[in-house]
Amino acid sequence: MTTSSLTYPDRIDGPDGARGDESYLGGRHGLRSWLLTLDHKRIGVMYLISTLTAFLLGGVFAVLIRTELLTPQRTIMSADSYNTVFTLHGAIMIFLFIIPSVPAAFGNFVLPIMLGAKDVAFPRLNLTSYYFYVFGALFALFAIALGGVDTGWTFYTPYSTAFGGQVIPMVFGVVILGFSSIFTGINFIVTIHKLRPPGMTWFRMPLFLWALYATSIIQVLATPVLGITLLLLIAERVLGVGIFDPQFGGDPVLFQHFFWFYSHPAVYIMILPAMGIMSELVSVFSRKHIFGYKFIAYSSIAIAVIGFFVWGHHMFTSGQSSVANAIFSALTFAVAIPSAIKVFNWLATMYKGSIVLHTPMCYALSFLTLFAIGGMTGLFLGTLNVDIHLHDTYFVVAHFHYVMMGGVVMVFLGGLHYWWPKMFGRMYSETWGRIACLILFVGFNTTFFPQFVMGSQGMPRRYFNYVAQYKPYHELSTIGSYIMAVGFVIIAVYLLHSLFRGRRAPANPWGGGTMEWQCASPPPPENFDQPPPAGDPYDFTDLVYDPQIEGYRRADTPDHQPAGRPA
């Protein structure tokens, strides 16, 4: 008999889980019911749609950048427009897509269910957080509509205090987005502390939750510093306070310190949730218990802590003292260690596992390769004498795209494909999934590997023209970006298609051991009446594949019964 304790008194059972109208997607209809929802699943879906829209907008700017750089001189836009385009690409991708993406879209959806809970600790704060995201985005769009900003996404002074275009609405939008991030972080920390089910100690939590916890700590502690920094920037512009202006005794480099004090931990906000997803994917698709659970858990916290002390590695050439440079460089080396520990643990998990190359696993494997490259090149940049040559070149651009795109975006897609059946109750075409992953992998490397090479040869970043020696690299890079665009279009097409025509998903298509696979796909509004018993989330021994439901079930349930049915 099944050991789960789910009760759905009026549920109509199909052979593969609850039908749409009993799930969180059905029920209350209409725009108002979504816009005023307190259901973390609906909020997660709204975040998913919003962040993917932002990704599309940022991606359009990316293609514009690459098209402009196809020729050494002007191709499709003026130099001033180019400055605006790369600024908006960066700002949109960072603040509107990558920072919120995994925590807000997947974290919101999955975290309470992984705890067997009915919702996050503060559902109204959750909705507020989403609305702050929307208002922040509207301010940013308003700034774009009025002509945009051309300071670079880093808003360095003194250019941003004296010129820079529509700095105030853009930066104010970012401040509002920062509060969205803070509220999400507070919600997740409290949920993980207080809403764990009986029997789920800290070390029996899924590793995705450890990752979200570490991310939330960073969000709570670092984002306010960005808030005050940008408010000071606005004060400088509007009131002439003089804090960053040398004419009034201020210091423009002070802005850089304040800015990077947030923005470096921000990159760990980006990567930690992705690493959390990696732990889930690698374990499930190797059908093997995660290797080194405690090391992975502690390394998330270590990254969060050490990550606060390395901001100066963005400022090696800014005139700070050699002592400061040396300390920041040493700490930068130190912060690489916990990341490497995770990579080795994932590899050890795969070793002698039964690897299944479903689409999410293809993305996980892409991450391993691309993040390894991105991470190691970060060490080159953290080395003082090398950074003198590489700072502000395309080498830096390639490094962060390898970790942010080759890392975070690949695993974002992996998570999207992993949780898609759970979120929407549909399976997509595995064939097209794998094809698109391959296209993205090839396109990504074609775009960004040449950038390492030309960066090391001196091609500066944010430059509108360049000398002829870099032309072949830029051409290759631009072609790669078009290939990636094709890959993304393919993904959009088959995923949207699956919403209407996809096979209905069983509760547990992949054989996952975490709690979200014990409720129907898609889940009912309250997730569980009682939390399922807390076991080892990486124990796959009694999950068997049942061809009748094309999914997995607990070995002790009767044949042909979907997982999650009451006894």
Next chain:
Amino acid sequence: MSESQSQQSRDDRVHAEHLAHHFATPTQQRESGKLGMWLFLATEVLLFGGLFCAYAVFRANHPEIFVYAHRYLDKTLGGVNTIILICSSLTMAWGVHAAQRGQQRRLVAMLALTLVFACGFLGIKYVEYEHKWKHGLLWGKRFQPTGLHEQSPDQSAEVHSLAAEPADARPSVAMSEGRSAIPPPAPGPAGLADADEQTEYPPGRPPNVHIFFGVYFLMTGLHGLHVIGGMIAIAWILVLSTRGRFSGAYFTPVDLVGLYWHLVDMIWIYLFPLLYLIH
């Protein structure tokens, strides 16, 4: 039913009313609320932390500016404001205590008193700001000190000394208060530091005095905005208390607003000596 049994069932009803569906017990709900508020307070500390950091950087590099310019702040008014805020924290805590004991009238009175104190704080801040505005003792590019004869001779002479060339300043005031234990600043990178700062403190106004006022207005301004925000929250709680919303079984919102208010008080307790009591 016995007295305690009926109290218990009243408590249960209150609990049921106020227990959100995703919490298993009122204790879980209450503890979650408190943890959430403490985390929010941490974010506020980090927010102000940026400004405290700016203060530290500018004061470490230009101590003579802080020593010189802080004299234009009125220690008495600042001290009174400090007492006012501490009293408001007392009344707030008393209010939470009253809520915990179900003493609605006392809760309402304490919340109202807290608001009165907060208004007093803002009133004194208005007086201080108005004085600075009138004398042009503002930030950055708006720093244009002017004399004012209606003020007491001490004040006008001192404001004059800000406006006039350094030699006009009353040497006894400047010298006795200007001599501080803080060592001279390190020479700044060329182009950012004034040549004067590498020698003894000038007898009169140091260059870039407006930096102090910039820091002053930013820090007290942000704090003032938080006082206003706190007042709004207290007013909301006050309205709810008059409607009998809180009792011994459910007073978490009062508790949480109290925590926030104590933080606002704490921040001022740091601001006051850092800005007003520089030696």
